[in-house]
Amino acid sequence: MEVRTCRQCKKLFNYLTGPNICQPCKDALEKKFQEVKQYIEENPSDGITKVAEANDVSTKQIQRWIREERLAFSAESGVGIECESCGAMILSGRLCQKCKDNLIGAVNNMYKTNSDSIVEKKHREAARMRFLDN
Numbered sequence: 106m107e108v109r110t111c112r113q114c115k116k117l118f119n120y121l122t123g124p125n126i127c128q129p130c131k132d133a134l135e136k137k138f139q140e141v142k143q144y145i146e147e148n149p150s151d152g153i154t155k156v157a158e159a160n161d162v163s164t165k166q167i168q169r170w171i172r173e174e175r176l177a178f179s180a181e182s183g184v185g186i187e188c189e190s191c192g193a194m195i196l197s198g199r200l201c202q203k204c205k206d207n208l209i210g211a212v213n214n215m216y217k218t219n220s221d222s223i224v225e226k227k228h229r230e231a232a233r234m235r236f237l238d239n
Contacts, residue, residue, distance in 0.1 A: 106119050106120070106121065107119070107120045108120065109125055111125070111126050111127040111130055112124070112125045112126050112130075113126050113127075113130045113134075114126075114127065114129070114130055134166075137160065137161075137162050137166075138170060138175065138176075140160050141156060141160045141162055141167065141170070141176065142175075142176060144156055144159060144160055145176065145178065149178070149179040149181065149182060150179070150181050150182050151182060152182060152183055152184055153167050153168070153178075153184050168186060171184075171186055171196075171197050171198075172186065172197075172198065172199055174197045174198050176197065177196050177197040178196060178197075180196065184196070188200050188201040188204055190204040190207075191203070191204055
């Protein structure tokens, strides 16, 4: 267990995992999240700036929640963030569906290539000539 300084209130706290903030600040941030979520449900056409001003939250924090897929705006709100890979506009998350599919395909190909080489290696070892010692 480490002792760290809270990023928000600057108090010392015992750090376990997650963001570098103390538990009271985490609780306050979660309360703000619930307020923002409720506001978005009631005002689906508002943009990030208007939501941030109405709830006294930074736009960066709202974008973090969108990247974490905790928040999603409606298509009519005009709110979008860029895909981290190709730059296409998306409503939540880090990657657009096309980039997600490409990533999944690349991982599957790596796995398939590795499993094929393992099967080939086992086949080569099975075909070796063996000698018995007397």
